[in-house]
Amino acid sequence: xxxxxLMGIKDISPDALIFWHWQWVKINATIxxxxxxxxxxxxxxxxxxxxxxxxxxxxxxxxxLEVLVQAMRTxxxxxxxxxxxxxxxFVGSLFLFIALSNLLTIIPGWVPPTxxxxxxxxxxxxxxxxxxAYGIQSRGVKNYLGLYVKPSFIMLPMNILxxxxxxxxxxxxxxxxxxSGTKIAAILLAITPIIFPVVMQALGLLTGMIQAYIFAVxxxxxxxxxxxxxxxYEQKAQEEALAKGDDNG
Amino acid sequence: xxxxWFTVAAQVVNFLILIWLLKRFLYDRIIKAIDxxxxxxxxxxxxxxxxxxxxxxxxxxxAAKKEDLEAESxxxxxxxxxxxxxxxxELVARAKEDVExxxxxxxxxxxxxxxxxxxxxxxxxxxxAAGMARQALEELADANLDQRALEVFLGKLKDLDDSARExxxxxxxxxxxxxxxxxxxxxxxxxxxxxxxxxxLAGGAANLEFEHAPELLLGLEIRLPGRxxxxxxxxxxxxxxxxxxxxxxRSLRSIxxxxxxxxxxxxxxxxx
Numbered sequence: 202x203x204x205x206x207l208m209g210i211k212d213i214s215p216d217a218l219i220f221w222h223w224q225w226v227k228i229n230a231t232i233x234x235x236x237x238x239x240x241x242x243x244x245x246x247x248x249x250x251x252x253x254x255x256x257x258x259x260x261x262x263x264x265x266l267e268v269l270v271q272a273m274r275t276x277x278x279x280x281x282x283x284x285x286x287x288x289x290x291f292v293g294s295l296f297l298f299i300a301l302s303n304l305l306t307i308i309p310g311w312v313p314p315t316x317x318x319x320x321x322x323x324x325x326x327x328x329x330x331x332x333x334a335y336g337i338q339s340r341g342v343k344n345y346l347g348l349y350v351k352p353s354f355i356m357l358p359m360n361i362l363x364x365x366x367x368x369x370x371x372x373x374x375x376x377x378x379x380x381s382g383t384k385i386a387a388i389l390l391a392i393t394p395i396i397f398p399v400v401m402q403a404l405g406l407l408t409g410m411i412q413a414y415i416f417a418v419x420x421x422x423x424x425x426x427x428x429x430x431x432x433x434y435e436q437k438a439q440e441e442a443l444a445k446g447d448d449n450g
Numbered sequence: 451x452x453x454x455w456f457t458v459a460a461q462v463v464n465f466l467i468l469i470w471l472l473k474r475f476l477y478d479r480i481i482k483a484i485d486x487x488x489x490x491x492x493x494x495x496x497x498x499x500x501x502x503x504x505x506x507x508x509x510x511x512x513a514a515k516k517e518d519l520e521a522e523s524x525x526x527x528x529x530x531x532x533x534x535x536x537x538x539x540e541l542v543a544r545a546k547e548d549v550e551x552x553x554x555x556x557x558x559x560x561x562x563x564x565x566x567x568x569x570x571x572x573x574x575x576x577x578x579a580a581g582m583a584r585q586a587l588e589e590l591a592d593a594n595l596d597q598r599a600l601e602v603f604l605g606k607l608k609d610l611d612d613s614a615r616e617x618x619x620x621x622x623x624x625x626x627x628x629x630x631x632x633x634x635x636x637x638x639x640x641x642x643x644x645x646x647x648x649x650x651l652a653g654g655a656a657n658l659e660f661e662h663a664p665e666l667l668l669g670l671e672i673r674l675p676g677r678x679x680x681x682x683x684x685x686x687x688x689x690x691x692x693x694x695x696x697x698x699x700r701s702l703r704s705i706x707x708x709x710x711x712x713x714x715x716x717x718x719x720x721x722x
Contacts, residue, residue: 213452214452225456229454231457232457232464235461239464242471243468243471246471247475250475250483253479253480255487255490256490263480266480271484289477293472293477294465294468298465298468318453320458320461322453323457323460323462323464324461327465327466
């Protein structure tokens with residue numbers, strides 16, 4: 202496997218593969234492959250939406266992206282029980298970045314940036330910062346911070362610990378899955394070079410997709426719980442039920 | 451150490467840049483396209499609904515218009531029918547009038563013809579009878595017959611009713627002479643006989659004037675104002691003529707009655 206050429210089997214993290222460095226600034230494989238992923242995503246989006254059509258006829262790529270975006274919006278709406286517009290760029294980008302970097306592992310020599318704990322930690326940190334940011338934006342500083350002392354002040358350390366531990370879990374879960382996937386593929390390739398690694402690669406693709414989904418959905422769940430749209434949703438649902446009753450009546 | 455903090459920081463920055471890029475090139479554009487499409491679809495649906503509503507309205511309008519037209523045509527038909535009936539009745543009435551007029555004209559002409567015929571017949575009969583009688587009397591006429599006629603006249607004078615007698619007396623008392631017309635020339639003796647008889651009636655001398663009137667055929671007459679005392683054959687002949695005329699008229703009337711029924715039947719047939 203090409204990746205073996207780029208990254209030794211003993212190298213757990215692609216961070217260790219440094220292409221260029223100047224003092225403490227270093228360009229390693231993680232950053233380079235992240236850039237490639239970003240480039241592919243941006244280029245694809247730009248190409249597909251370059252001549253965006255709102256009429257009846259639309260290009261296949263645009264159609265595909267519309268389906269993707271609509272699916273993400275539906276998922277976000279289901280979790281947030283509200284308008285998905287404010288969360289789509291953050292949660293959608295998490296999903297697209299992780300999904301593409303995992304998907305590309307079928308290309309020999311590809312080093313998935315999600316296989317680096319630094320990347321997953323960075324993404325988890327973004328979630329860690331994003332959750333209170335959305336919470337404060339939605340509820341105000343006082344109300345949001347009040348959540349940490351509920352139901353009582355004793356729960357404050359627990360809440361903070363919970364916040365940190367779930368961030369850690371996010372980072373480690375993704376990293377562990379992807380890293381192990383690539384490692385297993387590499388090891389199996391060494392042991393049984395025919396057929397079996399293909400199955401494992403397919404499994405790895407599935408795992409990668411599931412991990413992307415899990416990461417994005419969990420991030421959204423955390424944000425939703427911070428925003429607490431639940432109550433508003435319940436009110437809305439009641440209103441809708443009333444309206445429906447009126448319609449039927 | 452699995453975590454390289456510089457890489458973490460770089461990845462955070464990379465991710466934020468990615469969010470910005472994707473928001474710019476993907477989400478905004480795609481969502482805008484979707485929203486626009488949805489709006490256009492909704493607009494098209496609204497348009498279709500409006501069009502449908504319009505179509506429904508126009509269908510209703512057309513149905514109403516059709517009903518109006520049908521009612522109108524029925525009305526016009528009814529009106530035309532009424533006019534036709536009226537016209538027919540008028541024509542029938544005019545035809546009836548025409549027929550009636552013609553029939554009455556025909557009847558009038560028939561009546562005229564009948565009267566003319568009756569007159570002619572009466573005249574002919576009277577003339578014939580008179581001529582016959584005249585012929586016979588001319589042959590029979592002699593002094594004895596004339597004398598006999600005078601005696602009969604004198605007898606009649608005697609048998610006059612009271613009113614006639616009074617009138618005669620009044621006439622005789624006048625200064626003007628009373629005219630006695632006779633079919634034959636009276637001789638002196640006969641004139642005296644008459645004078646005596648009238649004088650007996652008047653109770654004085656009778657002023658008489660004698661006149662020969664052969665058209666009386668036989669007999670005599672005295673004309674009083676408003677009355678005529680006579681016994682003459684002409685009188686009989688005239689009576690006979692009147693009777694003939696009456697009989698004739700009766701028989702003609704019965705003929706005209708039959709003739710009148712016939713045109714009525716014809717008129718009834720034409721009405722059917």
